[in-house]
Amino acid sequence: MLRLKQDLQLFLRCNVGDGNTASFWFDYWTDLGPLILMFGSSGPRSLRIPLNATVSGAVTNGNWNLPPARLERERESSQEAVTLQIVLSTLQVPSAASGGDVYLWRNHSGGFGPSFSSRVTWERIRNPSPPVSWNSVVWFKEEIPRCSFITWTAYLGRLPTRDRLISWGLSVPSGCVLCSAADESISHLFFQCSFAAATWSRFCGRFMASPPATLAAIADHCLSLQGPHAPRAKAVMKLLNQVIVYSLWRERNVRIFRGVTLTQEAFFRGVDRAMRDRLLSLSHSRSSAQVAAPSLLELYFWFLSPFS
Numbered sequence: 001m002l003r004l005k006q007d008l009q010l011f012l013r014c015n016v017g018d019g020n021t022a023s024f025w026f027d028y029w030t031d032l033g034p035l036i037l038m039f040g041s042s043g044p045r046s047l048r049i050p051l052n053a054t055v056s057g058a059v060t061n062g063n064w065n066l067p068p069a070r071l072e073r074e075r076e077s078s079q080e081a082v083t084l085q086i087v088l089s090t091l092q093v094p095s096a097a098s099g100g101d102v103y104l105w106r107n108h109s110g111g112f113g114p115s116f117s118s119r120v121t122w123e124r125i126r127n128p129s130p131p132v133s134w135n136s137v138v139w140f141k142e143e144i145p146r147c148s149f150i151t152w153t154a155y156l157g158r159l160p161t162r163d164r165l166i167s168w169g170l171s172v173p174s175g176c177v178l179c180s181a182a183d184e185s186i187s188h189l190f191f192q193c194s195f196a197a198a199t200w201s202r203f204c205g206r207f208m209a210s211p212p213a214t215l216a217a218i219a220d221h222c223l224s225l226q227g228p229h230a231p232r233a234k235a236v237m238k239l240l241n242q243v244i245v246y247s248l249w250r251e252r253n254v255r256i257f258r259g260v261t262l263t264q265e266a267f268f269r270g271v272d273r274a275m276r277d278r279l280l281s282l283s284h285s286r287s288s289a290q291v292a293a294p295s296l297l298e299l300y301f302w303f304l305s306p307f308s
Helices: 004-006 034-048 077-086 118-125 145-155 162-167 186-192 196-203 213-224 230-257 264-285 296-303
Strands: 012-015 100-106
Touching: 034 077, 100 118, 145 213, 145 230, 186 196, 186 230, 196 230, 196 264, 213 230, 230 264, 230 296, 264 296
Parallel strands: none
Antiparallel strands: 012 100
């Protein structure tokens, strides 16, 4: 609990009204911060205020009721007690006329306000890293969450491919289960493998001249796509990237753990079905300005190779 209070003091303050809610020892209600951090475990004994007391518990007959500072000089917390007496002399004594206690949260400007924002709090807690170029390729409005997660993990290089498992000291076969022609790695599994390359080649239509070679190449291609329908075509390409990566990873796992294998054609039909289902679900949300433009599903057909 003490650790939690130490963390909260960075984000939470208390304006004391009647003092019936604010904790005397744990809340940040004076400029000294939580008093338990200042006085330590001996504080409740030296000030004669229980650990669970509210601020109003330190008031009697409209005045602060703490042991005189001169008596505290003979004790361990004498200097802290003197400082507290000085601070309290500048504060209004809690009373019913002042209303209830009010808790204030850190806001975006660095001050404190009555409303809590999880976004502001998160931005102040986290240690931000520089944005990555592929961020918008992984997280976008039309995404499929399960596919986004696997693609995100792939871009981070953290999927447990066999080369990584071996580097961790695990005794596993090194070969790719999709083609058996080379060792499994992220770059091989998703692009160099003949099974993966054949899948990508089925989508080398109007927007993709040749199968991509890396995840970075896909990101660059998505971001550089030009043309009158580029914004919507980018959404389709990003979705296609995710669905293929997810499907290849799933096929790899099904072969290893279930011993079930799809043919190249059945695998393509699975990717195609997933794309059509997702894009059909998005077709109902088109704005009036987009009605005349090709739908996402129509743009998807432009990705299909004429030789598919």
